[in-house]
Amino acid sequence: MQCPHVVACDAGSADFGPFYLGSGRMQKAKGTLKRDLRLLLSGALGAGVPFIAGSAGGAGSAPHLAATVDLVREIGAELGQSFRMATITADLPKALLKSRLREGRLRPLGEVEPLTENRIDNLTAVVGMMGAEPYIEALERAADVIIAGRSTDPAIFAAVPLLMGADPGLAWHAAKCVDKGSLATTRPQEGSPVLARIHDDDFTVEPTRGSSECTVATVAGITLHENADPFHVAQPGGVINTEQAVYTQLDQRRVRVRGSRYDPAAPSIKVEGAELVGFRVILIAGVRDPRLIERFEEFLDAYRGRMLKVAQSFGFGPDDYRLEVRVYGKDAVMGAFETVQAHDAHELGLVVDLVGRTEAIASTLGSRLGPTGSRLDITGKLGGGGNFAYPFSPSVIPVGPVYQWGAWHLMDVEPAELRSLFAVDVQEIRAA
Amino acid sequence: MRLCDIATFIKSANAGASILTFDIGLPTADAMERVRKSEVINAELIARLYPVRRQDVRIYYYLPSLVIKISIPRPGGNGGLDERDFDGVQQFAPLLTIDVPDLVQAS
Numbered sequence: 001m002q003c004p005h006v007v008a009c010d011a012g013s014a015d016f017g018p019f020y021l022g023s024g025r026m027q028k029a030k031g032t033l034k035r036d037l038r039l040l041l042s043g044a045l046g047a048g049v050p051f052i053a054g055s056a057g058g059a060g061s062a063p064h065l066a067a068t069v070d071l072v073r074e075i076g077a078e079l080g081q082s083f084r085m086a087t088i089t090a091d092l093p094k095a096l097l098k099s100r101l102r103e104g105r106l107r108p109l110g111e112v113e114p115l116t117e118n119r120i121d122n123l124t125a126v127v128g129m130m131g132a133e134p135y136i137e138a139l140e141r142a143a144d145v146i147i148a149g150r151s152t153d154p155a156i157f158a159a160v161p162l163l164m165g166a167d168p169g170l171a172w173h174a175a176k177c178v179d180k181g182s183l184a185t186t187r188p189q190e191g192s193p194v195l196a197r198i199h200d201d202d203f204t205v206e207p208t209r210g211s212s213e214c215t216v217a218t219v220a221g222i223t224l225h226e227n228a229d230p231f232h233v234a235q236p237g238g239v240i241n242t243e244q245a246v247y248t249q250l251d252q253r254r255v256r257v258r259g260s261r262y263d264p265a266a267p268s269i270k271v272e273g274a275e276l277v278g279f280r281v282i283l284i285a286g287v288r289d290p291r292l293i294e295r296f297e298e299f300l301d302a303y304r305g306r307m308l309k310v311a312q313s314f315g316f317g318p319d320d321y322r323l324e325v326r327v328y329g330k331d332a333v334m335g336a337f338e339t340v341q342a343h344d345a346h347e348l349g350l351v352v353d354l355v356g357r358t359e360a361i362a363s364t365l366g367s368r369l370g371p372t373g374s375r376l377d378i379t380g381k382l383g384g385g386g387n388f389a390y391p392f393s394p395s396v397i398p399v400g401p402v403y404q405w406g407a408w409h410l411m412d413v414e415p416a417e418l419r420s421l422f423a424v425d426v427q428e429i430r431a432a
Numbered sequence: 433m434r435l436c437d438i439a440t441f442i443k444s445a446n447a448g449a450s451i452l453t454f455d456i457g458l459p460t461a462d463a464m465e466r467v468r469k470s471e472v473i474n475a476e477l478i479a480r481l482y483p484v485r486r487q488d489v490r491i492y493y494y495l496p497s498l499v500i501k502i503s504i505p506r507p508g509g510n511g512g513l514d515e516r517d518f519d520g521v522q523q524f525a526p527l528l529t530i531d532v533p534d535l536v537q538a539s
Contacts, residue, residue, distance in 0.1 A: 015446060017511025110450025111505050220496030224455055228447040228503040230494045247496050277513055335516045337482055339526050355513060404512035408449050
């Protein structure tokens with residue numbers, strides 16, 4: 001097979017939730033990440049082809065970038081390879097966010113909580129999703145390896161073809177088709193990487209594994225995946241528009257696409273920020289008494305009331321903790337979306353979820369969750385027994401810090417900021 | 433006939449933190465066209481099945497993959513304190529039993 005012009009990898013996603021951004025922890029374990037990086041680096045460097053990884057570490061902020069770069073250095077030394085490495089930072093300064101907020105140029109994406117300057121200050125980490133521009137700069141500076149922070153998925157793959165002069169509509173749509181790897185094949189579990197070849201008027205998509213197949217349905221289906229609108233995928237500088245795209249099955253495993261467009265738009269950057277909400281402990285318990293199950297709402301009200309009194313006895317107020325009882329067998333999965341009214345489960349699974357403002361509050365109140373609930377006699381027939389069947393001892397399980405998206409916004413930027421907001425640093429890695 | 437009887441698959445997923453999206457696969461372009469013509473799947477129905485406003489419902493007929501896509505706002509964003517389903521994958525149950533009149537039975 002002819003060598004590709006780039007080997008690239010989308011290393012992250014916001015779909016993992018705000019924990020990794022907020023905590024700075026890597027989304028994948030070192031062992032698995034190192035194995036994959038080693039395969040990619042040795043392959044690309046061996047073929048004399050650039051290697052690009054974007055949204056490093058899962059969340060793409062400074063600690064994730066640093067940890068990934070450490071791995072790349074480690075692997076480079078083991079392989080005895082010298083190369084030029086560019087790193088691209090995605091973390092955004094809070095001062096900039098505050099000033100854009102004041103100017104009305106930082107707008108929520110969907111129904112999210114309003115952002116204030118105070119909340120911006122409280123974000124533990126905040127990144128912008130870079131587009132292709134910073135990657136193009138790194139390539140112009142002759143980088144062999146690019147490790148970048150948070151990016152839009154297709155930007156990681158579109159940079160090389162754009163720099164080579166490919167039609168933007170084709171380059172961006174082709175990038176979108178390959179950025180999820182084997183998901184563009186009929187059997188994603190085979191894990192085949194996916195290759196796009198871009199021509200003047202069309203591009204083709206095929207799996208690199210001989211046994212895998214791309215079909216019109218799977219390639220066209222990529223824009224369905226975790227996307228609100230299958231015909232449009234917004235990027236910092238424009239929109240990938242597939243309304244007129246025509247997909248053709250070339251043979252059993254390859255698809256040709258033409259008619260894709262890239263519509264330029266006023267530049268904007270998607271901003272993701274995480275804030276620490278508190279510390280969580282959980283209690284897992286089963287309930288089997290049908291007389292209690294029948295009156296469960298009443299039980300929960302009484303339980304919450306008792307826990308409030310317990311909290312007060314420690315000098316904690318309602319702002320110091322949040323108690324939520326997730327009732328599996330009733331509405332734990334769908335919550336407010338649940339439409340089933342009839343409840344005739346013979347047993348209920350409870351996850352008593354306590355989030356304390358501090359770790360100490362979570363731990364102190366957590367220790368009272370069991371006794372308070374288990375001894376609460378709603379039916380008058382408890383006889384000193386218990387309501388909660390604990391599978392584990394200890395029954396209270398510390399889960400750790402809890403984060404939520406503090407910022408999930410779109411920031412208007414100047415065209416030059418598409419590059420200038422994302423610092424590109426180039427260094428030479430020399431084999432010993 | 434129920435939607436789950438004619439659909440090849442029905443799934444839900446997050447589309448970013450603030451949107452929930454449903455994909456309904458259909459077996460043939462003909463079946464898809466008949467569902468589309470019947471207008472059984474419409475914003476009013478979705479707003480009845482899920483606590484969202486009619487005007488916030490988006491419905492797409494994606495012919496290249498034979499999929500009907502429905503997107504609605506996801507209250508609270510994903511991964512927050514009240515998170516129940518991290519990836520939004522088990523939220524589609526109300527769609528299963530949508531009544532699809534006989535005229536859309538695949539031949």
